[in-house]
Amino acid sequence: MFFEKSEDAIRQPACVAPMLRFVLIAIAIFFILNVIAISQLLRIHPRRRRLVIAIAAICNLMWLFFPLLNARTDFSRAVRAVLGPPWFAWLCFILIYCAYLLLVFITRLPRRPASRIFLWGTLVALVLGVYTALVPLDVERVPVILDGLPQSLSGTKIALIADLHVGLFTRPSRLRQIFTTAASLSPDVVVLAGDMMDDDPYFTTKLLAGTRSLPSSIPLIAVLGNHEMYGAPREVIDRLRGSRIRLLVNEGLPLRGFWIAGLSDYAAQAQELQPDFNAALASQSGFPIVISHQPKAFPEAQQRRLPLTLCAHSHGGQFGLRRLGWSLAGVFLPYHMGLYRRGVSQLYVNTGTGYWLLPWRLGLPSEITLIELRSRPSP
Structure with missing residues (x-):
């Protein structure tokens, strides 16, 4: 675009x-x-x-x-x-x-009366969209039945947060609300699926302050998004290493019987920061779950027959109807919102917990996804 x-x-x-x-x-x-x-x-x-x-x-x-x-x-x-x-x-x-x-x-x-109706309609949509972007916070509970998931791992809950785009006007109270809400869901892990900051690593301090609302007993994992790449990705990496956020850049992390494979982002200019499935899955020692900011990762995940990929990036175009499965982003992207299944592989696309540039979301309030993993029952 x-x-x-x-x-x-x-x-x-x-x-x-x-x-x-x-x-x-x-x-x-x-x-x-x-x-x-x-x-x-x-x-x-x-x-x-x-x-x-x-x-x-x-x-x-x-x-x-x-x-x-x-x-x-x-x-x-x-x-x-x-x-x-x-x-x-x-x-x-x-x-x-x-x-x-x-x-x-x-x-x-007739141009004149039609134009007045259009302009008034635009004003109403603007006000509703600003309210929806700044006030409501939806929790989408998504049960995902996975083939081959050990029964001992069934019931695992992942809170998925994405596209916070923390910037100058991001309210600290809003960040606290987001992480407090995530904690109230009692997840086994919280995942930040990229675009944590609005380009500038300067805002990592504000982001990290917001994460204090999340109890230290809940792991917090993140991957980079395209907006981290637009800024200074190596500085973002340096600032987050050793912090409350466990950043995965083409790395895997063993976690409670799972292998969390965190990919870098496709907007990376440096070769060493390009997404690398082999590196993220090296030494795999658990049931694999792929975390990528962009759904572009899903075709390769399918080829590798990986069971679950969690992504974001689309924002749903910040305009859509979740219950109908329609969003503006769907005009441009094959995977734009919700759960997809292709063969043995599944993908979930979060429509964003924040907003980009303009505080406006119509029909798609900010989303925290609670992924509830379940084993497929034996026939």
Whole structure:
């Protein structure tokens, strides 16, 4: 997607040349969409001309600071935290609004009343989405029946947390709530499936402070996500080594009869940080469970006939209907939400416990998954 590709270009110097053309083309497209959307809004709301122009200008300010986003200074962090959400919200709005205008043009609907209905509907969706992102916290209880799971391991519970994206505006109280809720489920282990921080290792301190709500008797395991790779992955690794969080980077960990195989992330630029199943499964001495941030790991897990892979990454597009199994991310990704079974292998995709950039989730509240492992009954 555009946003991840543009971050790659900014954060990885080796990618600048091939990505520059992509970013310039994308900027040109969004410029045209801005012109179309603003022109139409001015036509519908001629008395609010200054307000429309001011909102558009503020929301587009982020473009001016793109070269500074990787500076890792207090100023760059503030720019990202303050200007990022309105920029992203505006981009989403003009994409949807221009698509709507095209639909009105094709269907010949009266433009003015239809536009007012659309704009009011957008405002309601914005308010509901912000509330859903910041307040509710859902616990999804997912029983997973596994072939070959020893009866002695049946009943094991894994609390899966993912995509916290801890940043400048992340509330410490929210982190405490998340880890307190996870602890209340009495899991045998808590797993952080990547994207713990919003790019910058600076926020590991805030993350670790939040984990204090989790009793030390409950193991806390994590893997890296693409946003750790966009920042300074080696610094993240150094900061987490020896901390409350047991970080697995292409490593395995024996745990209560299981072998927890933690993969690195597919966004890694350094060869030694690329995902490596062989390394993660070396010296395997228990029932294997694969932890990967991205569901991209699942095809290889299938080939290896590994029973269970736990992932995240998709956020469900932060827009969907969980009970219907539909999410915006499903338009782009084959594995975007919930439990999948392919042969003897199963995959669970968590839709995120936090949010990325814009505090907005519609229809998909923040999720903590309680995976309850069960042995398949003998025939």
